[in-house]
Amino acid sequence: RLLETARAWVLAHPQAQQPWDRKGFRYPGFEPQSLEGRAFFFNAWPQLRRKSPTEDRAPGVLLHVLGQALQRDIDAGLAIEQRYFAQVVTSPSAKNRIRTQFIAVNAARKLTRRSPDVPRFEPKRVGVIGAGTMGAGIALVCARAGIATVLLDRDDTTAARGRERIAKTLDGSVERKLMGAQERDAILGRLQAGSDFELLQGCDLVVEAVIEVAEAKREVFERVLAAAGPDVLLATNTSTLSISGLAKTVAHPRNFIGLHFFAPVDRMALVEVIMGADTSEATLARSLDFLRLLGKTPVVVNDGPGFYTSRVVGAYTREALHLLNEGVSPALIDNAAFIAGLPIGPLAMADLTSYDLLADIVGSLAREARGTAVQSQGAQQAIAKLLGAGRLGRKAAGGVYDYPPEGKTVWSGLAELFPPRSPQPSTQEVVNRLPVSYTHLTLPTILLV
DSSP states (O other): OHHHHHHHHHHHOTTOOOGGGSTTOOOSSOOTTSHHHHHHHHHHHHHHHHHSOTTOHHHHHHHHHHHHHTTSOHHHHHHHHHHHHHHHHTSHHHHHHIIIIIIIHHHHHTTTTSOTTSOOOOOSEEEEEOOSHHHHHHHHHHHHTTOEEEEEOSSHHHHHHHHHHHHHHHHHHHHTTSSOHHHHHHHHHTEEEESOGGGGTTOSEEEEOOOSOHHHHHHHHHHHHHHHOTTSEEEEOOSSSOHHHHHTTSSOGGGEEEEEEOSSTTTOOEEEEEEOTTOOHHHHHHHHHHHHHHTOEEEEEEOOTTTTHHHHHHHHHHHHHHHHHTTOOHHHHHHHHHHTTOSSOHHHHHHHHOHHHHHHHHHHHHHHTOGGGGOOHHHHHHHHHHHHTTOOBTTTTBSSEEOOTTOOEEOTTHHHHSOOOSSOOOHHHHHHHSOHHHHHSOHHHHHHO
């Protein structure tokens, strides 16, 4: 009937045409050569350059096609679009995106490292220890995934603050119409906050997210196993401490694994899954099933100093802090990274990470005395100066940058901590010093090959 109906319609409308095939057709909206059109393109190019590096071909090509094709008829416009599309699809940035964000990420999401011999794991109740930024974020994504979640901290007041942080995040989602109030209330209904470890009874999995101090974590593990039982799947969110070393303090090391989430947990898809020396394939499989429920992209790595991400990203941040400690302008450092193709400058990223956490990460990697991490004195000095001035990062008053409502600016007191050197190095010299070649390596591609 579809073909018969179409034939009948064509015969009944012999003069039918698309609007753009009619004589005298004009595109709706402004013309590129009008005053409005020229003003648009005049402002669009600098805005584009602030948001994407020149190596990313597609955004600039979109403006070229828009400006050129709208001045011609539909056939000429399609020819222009086709020519530019060929340039984009064969560019290195397009190939890298396809390899990383499609092929490799899909391989990770398909859980290619999961043993098919392990039964599917669907936790009904999960415990999270630590109600800070990371712990509250992990608890949020667990409750959002439909899992009954217990959020614990050293006292009820601290645990309640973590729950309030979660509620505030959900309220923001309701305001932006990303979810309804009923869904928010259901998520909060699945979340229980407190300080009594007995609340962990019946938990299938417990994630520890307390401070990066081995002794503090060992004390938490002891209390978790006493409450939840020795066979519970136990994960640590550490970003620096050895998984194999921490596993020596638990009853069954085979049930112990590293799950390194990234902040903000509710928006960052990547989770580093770290296998200790004694971690079993069953524990790995169950952990991957858990991350699938949360909608995360797991990257499986073996235990080692800094695992993968902290070691690689740490090298990028550490050299930037060296440069800052030498008196190099923060604008020059971050702009050089942007010119090299990085989406965010290393000092802006350090502000996001926070300098109290970076002190632990950089110090831990330096103590391992391997590779470039050995040469960390300048970076540690820079972190100490910022912490001494109360500049913890973006989560507090600010770090290298201030964050007023009108936009990011360099902190006015920075020059007192780091007197500017003269002359400043060239942009190319800064690019050469930043280990940007490390950051061009893509996590899923490397680790799933």
